[in-house]
Amino acid sequence: xxxxxxxxxxxxxxxxxxxxxxxxxxxxxxxxxxxxxxxxxxxxxxxxxxxxxxxxxxxxxxxxxxxxxxxxxxxxxxxxxxxxxxxxxxxxxxxxxxxxxxxxxxxxxxxxxxxxxxxxxxxxxxxxxxxxxxxxxxxxxxxxxxxxxxxxxxxxxxxxxxxxxxxxxxxxxxxxxxxxxxxxxxxxxxxxxxxxxxxxxxxxxxxxxxxxxxxxxxxxxxxx
Numbered sequence: 744x745x746x747x748x749x750x751x752x753x754x755x756x757x758x759x760x761x762x763x764x765x766x767x768x769x770x771x772x773x774x775x776x777x778x779x780x781x782x783x784x785x786x787x788x789x790x791x792x793x794x795x796x797x798x799x800x801x802x803x804x805x806x807x808x809x810x811x812x813x814x815x816x817x818x819x820x821x822x823x824x825x826x827x828x829x830x831x832x833x834x835x836x837x838x839x840x841x842x843x844x845x846x847x848x849x850x851x852x853x854x855x856x857x858x859x860x861x862x863x864x865x866x867x868x869x870x871x872x873x874x875x876x877x878x879x880x881x882x883x884x885x886x887x888x889x890x891x892x893x894x895x896x897x898x899x900x901x902x903x904x905x906x907x908x909x910x911x912x913x914x915x916x917x918x919x920x921x922x923x924x925x926x927x928x929x930x931x932x933x934x935x936x937x938x939x940x941x942x943x944x945x946x947x948x949x950x951x952x953x954x955x956x957x958x959x960x961x962x963x964x965x966x967x
Contacts, residue, residue: 747773747867748961751875754889755923755934756839757896757903759945759953763889764871765819766954771869771961776813776862778872778879779842780822781855783833784811786842788824796844803850811858836910836918843922847929852878873926876937885964887957888936891946893919 750773752764761777768775785802788809794801813820821830832838845851859879863870872879876886891899901915910918926934936942941960945953 746965747865748884748964749863749866749880750869750885750887750961751880751883751937751940752869752871752887752889752957753873753875753877753934753936753940754887755873755896755926756919757898757900758889758891759899759950760871760889762950763945763953763957764869766950767957768869770954770958772867774868775820776859776868776870777820777822778855778859778870778875780813780830780833781811781858782842782846782851783838784822784824784829785809785851785855786838786845787829787833789845790838790841796841796848799848799850802845802848806850806854809854811855813862836904836914840918840922843925846873846932847925852932873934874932876940877935878932881937885961886937886940887943887960888940889943889945889953891944893923895946 750767752760752767754760765775785806788805789796789802792805794805796802808825810825812823814823821828822833823829856879859870862868863880866884870880876883876888897912897916897919900919901910901912904910904915943953943956
């Protein structure tokens with residue numbers, strides 16, 4: 744690796760973004776940034792404050808009181824909001840659904856845009872999210888859009904949730920369909936591939952194969 748790059752990995756829930764983004768960051772010796780955790784952190788505070796997710800003014804005021812930071816711990820990065828570790832609390836499926844609604848608020852996006860760009864200013868990072876390559880880092884060095892069939896994504900999400908807060912497969916499919924619709928149809932920063940993103944379909948290939956394909960494109964970029 745001759746220089747540090749800024750790499751983005753976007754895509755819908757269940758596509759395998761977290762797994763391959765972490766693996767890619769490890770292979771490159773880069774930091775891994777789960778931007779979805781930032782939105783969940785804000786959503787958690789919205790719920791704790793008893794705010795209506797449609798209350799733009801209230802949420803905007805709340806954002807001015809928040810400090811969000813990742814800290815490296817054994818087993819990976821942990822998210823702290825105002826000095827409190829919320830990494831486990833934000834994995835509740837209800838928080839994930841609330842995060843989808845809250846993320847559409849311009850005040851939240853503006854607040855987290857600054858947070859994310861500050862984290863990425865020195866590059867050497869893999870940012871996982873839903874609008875990393877389109878809005879947050881439109882000039883990222885290498886962009887990926889990772890997806891998979893709806894059935895595979897739902898099953899992966901179902902397995903992921905079993906070790907935390909179990910849901911039935913029917914509940915997972917329902918929540919995923921709702922979130923897909925919310926994320927792709929919102930007026931502000933809808934989920935979509937960046938025009939210059941490398942599209943990766945992970946339906947029938949392993950995480951190792953996905954990462955190998957990504958590394959191939961990173962090397963191609965470095966050879967320019």
